[in-house]
Amino acid sequence: MVRVVCPSCGRVTDTLVGGLCPDCFRALNPLLVQKKEIRLEECRVCGAFRLGGSKWIRDAGKLEEEILRRLTSFAEIRGVVQELTLNLERNTIKLTVLGKAHEALPESYVEAHELRFKISKTICDSCLGYVSRRKTAIVQIRARGRELTRDERTVIKNTLNVLSARSASKGLDHVPVEVKEEPFGMDIYFSSSAVANEFVRMLSGRLHFDVLETSKLIGVTNSGREKHRLTIRLLLPPFKRGDIVNIDGKLFLVDGIASGKIIVRDLITFEKNTLPLSRLNLNNVHVHASKEDLEEGIVVSNDGISVYVITSSSREMLEISIKHGRQAALFTPGSRVGILRKTDEIILVPRVLSG
Template sequence: MTGIFCPKCGRDVDILYGKVCRQCFIGGKKLLECPAVIHLRICPTCGSVFKRGKWSSGEDEVETILDSVKDNLKINRDATDLELTLTPNKLDYSRYKVHIEAKARIEGVEIDASQDTEIRISWETCDVCSRIAGGYFEGIIQIRADKRFPAQEEQKECIMIAEDVAARAQERGDRLAFIAKTAELREGIDIYVGLIKLGRQICRAIIDRFGGRFTESPKLVGQKDGEDLYRITFALRLPEFVGGDIINVDDTVIEVHSSGKYVSGIDLDTGKRFIEKYDSLANVKKLGRMQDAVSAVLVADEKRIIQVLDPDTYETVTVKRPEFLSAKPGDEIKIIKTAKGIYVLP
């Protein structure tokens, strides 16, 4: 006999915990509490979850179930070294049973507990999916190009940019920042957006990549709670020129490599690199495309000037020698004939 007894149950024990034996100490402590039934509202289309009075983007269905259990689970505030295991079991289309096991220490005493809870799902269409299904949109982005039709590659990249901007906006919590639909037309693309500010964000992102400009045209479409509702048309115009174009900028002939916030390329007179802000360019005229290049024979190289044989007239033409030229007389080189004369291409 140890001489120590529990004042609550009278057992002889080796040690007391909080002035009682281990069994009495544990019996007075509740490690976890969880409702027997948890009700959950999930959108069947996108998996969003309704909680705390609003719809929030959801994850995998099982992860959503486990998160709902954790949200409703109460753990003893004195518990330390907690080990929690949740085991879900799908009962049918709208019900899960989750087995909860927990181990922890309270004032140094190991305690474990287990419980089952049932998750009952109510499948409801969320606010975003409801608007998409109803054809709701606040703005249309009309993507066109000056004096040409946007290339297929440009159209695909514009759509990718729009989708990326919308995805990042939703990650920041703008659930209505969705793309309702995209219409690909011969003259360009129309992108329907769920938020006006998303339309502006997409326009700015596309202009950062390709250059260009956009304007806004509001149209009154109704009223809600005494406030006017507007639908905005964003008219976005891509630049007339793109990579591979030959342009004349303030009397300088440039082969364009890339066009966006900045236009970069090569000065075909000197062979030097060219880079300028798109917005600062003035008196720009398109002279041709790299695809218009033809082969010609280099007749003579006189350091600052060269002579080439015009493949159409077979006349010798004198042009400035660009820095990038490495060919020797007798070699074939690529040239382009423009309204400003003949230019050698890299």
């Protein structure tokens, strides 16, 4: 029997499959390759699932069967496959494949794959027919002069999920009829004005915003009663986490925003302060530079006298004198910083990573 060397791993083998030893051929030729993400819809109310426009499914076993039936629409099956087993868990879709990548391989084997998927929350047809008999309230969420950030959208969606979870004990009115998401903001429709106000109260503990309520006559019931639609407009401040703001002539980094307060860091002393937010003092807060406008850099060294930073874009080396002890602690070697260039000086800004 002729023995040959595998060109990939260098091992001596009796058999080459596709020019490689069996182990290397298996490693380079999986039985399944996922081509695109699986998109699932989940009903906020009853927990039913739908795959790519198919029928709504409430039984987990039938959903697994449907995913297997449509497997080739988002994955490529290779080689000789004898059996496929799918297990749907809350956060994973696991697929077990029995087969072999080439007929010349001596025996079949098992591969385990974890499939990529994304779940979007919506309302199934049955539940929608119940909750959408009327859209009596809309909550419009905007930010003054800017788009909503990813963190702000996450807070809003998480609050909606908490509210929807109450539907089991308090009724389907707690599930929003429709959620429209645009770059400039979000519109959330409710079948109950009381629940819309409850949502606003819940959100007010997580975000700061001004509230404007209006009511519009939209018709008359069969009994002659007027029908109104309530619109609640929530307006978030023009600044967000990571922005540089000017307050009474001094520059501050916005380190955090919560209901009724803003956490800022003085860019001279680098001391943190918490300031109350109200419509009166909001007029004194002006955005000097947005987080996205700041140059990025990496601290190369800090000798206690100066901080040396290299810019990410032009690879320019900057030397910034340390004026306060807090600077030395904030700007350690390897840390990422923002760079704010003024006419007469350069200010290093601690990075606020989220927001």
